[in-house]
Amino acid sequence: xxxxxxxGEEFDREIAKCVKEKNAHEIASIGAKYGVDPEKTAALCExxxxxxxxxxxVERLTPLCKNGISQKALATLCELSELFRGREEEKHVRFxxxxxxxxxxxxxxxxxxxxxxxxxxxxxxxxxDYLMRRMGRRNQAMGFAVxxxxxxxxxxxxxxxxxxxxxxxxxxxxxxxxxxxxxEAVGRGLSVRVQRTGDTSIRARKVMTV
Numbered sequence: 001x002x003x004x005x006x007x008g009e010e011f012d013r014e015i016a017k018c019v020k021e022k023n024a025h026e027i028a029s030i031g032a033k034y035g036v037d038p039e040k041t042a043a044l045c046e047x048x049x050x051x052x053x054x055x056x057x058v059e060r061l062t063p064l065c066k067n068g069i070s071q072k073a074l075a076t077l078c079e080l081s082e083l084f085r086g087r088e089e090e091k092h093v094r095f096x097x098x099x100x101x102x103x104x105x106x107x108x109x110x111x112x113x114x115x116x117x118x119x120x121x122x123x124x125x126x127x128x129d130y131l132m133r134r135m136g137r138r139n140q141a142m143g144f145a146v147x148x149x150x151x152x153x154x155x156x157x158x159x160x161x162x163x164x165x166x167x168x169x170x171x172x173x174x175x176x177x178x179x180x181x182x183x184e185a186v187g188r189g190l191s192v193r194v195q196r197t198g199d200t201s202i203r204a205r206k207v208m209t210v
Contacts, residue, residue: 054081164190166204
C-alpha cells in the first residue's frame with residue numbers, strides 16, 4: 001500500500017511508526033506534509049484500523065490492495081487465512097498490522113503469542129530471510145522465541161479451576177465411553193481429568209458423567 005503512495009523512504013518510516021501506534025490522526029498530518037493524495041492518505045488511515053479474525057481482515061483489506069505488490073501480499077495473507085479456516089485454532093488468531101517488529105531483520109510475516117494471565121507476549125518471531133543472506137545462503141527462514149520469564153508470571157497465580165472438564169464415571173460405566181469423551185475434549189483444546197464419581201476435591205469448569 002505504501003508502494004502505491006510512492007512518497008519515499010522517509011515517509012514510509014514515519015507511516016510505519018504510526019501503524020505501530022495505530023495513530024490515524026498523525027498519518028493525516030504526515031500525508032499533508034508530504035503532499036500525498038488525500039484519497040491515498042485516507043486508505044492508509046483505514047488500513048491501520050483493520051484488525052480481527054482472518055476472514056474479517058481479508059474482506060476489509062481487499063479493496064485497499066490496488067497494485068501488484070499489495071495484491072501479492074494479500075494473496076499470501078489469504079493463503080495463511082485458509083490454513084486456519086474451520087480449525088479450532090481459528091478463534092484464537094487475530095491479524096494485526098500494528099505488530100511491527102524490526103523490519104531490518106524481518107522481511108515478511110511476524111507474529112506474537114499470548115496466554116491468559118500474562119500482560120505481554122510470551123512468544124515472538126517471524127520470517128527473516130535477510131539473516132540467511134548474511135550467511136551466504138538463499139534459503140528462506142522463520143523462527144521464534146519463547147519468553148520464559150513472562151511465563152513465570154503464571155506460577156504465582158491461583159487458578160479458578162483445576163481443569164476445564166471433569167469426566168466422572170461409576171463402577172458400572174464402560175471405560176470406552178470415558179475415553180472417547182476425553183479424546184474429544186482434548187481435541188478441542190480442553191484440559192481434562194477422568195475419575196470415579198464421589199471425589200469433590202477437583203474444581204472443574206464443567207462436569208460430565210458417563
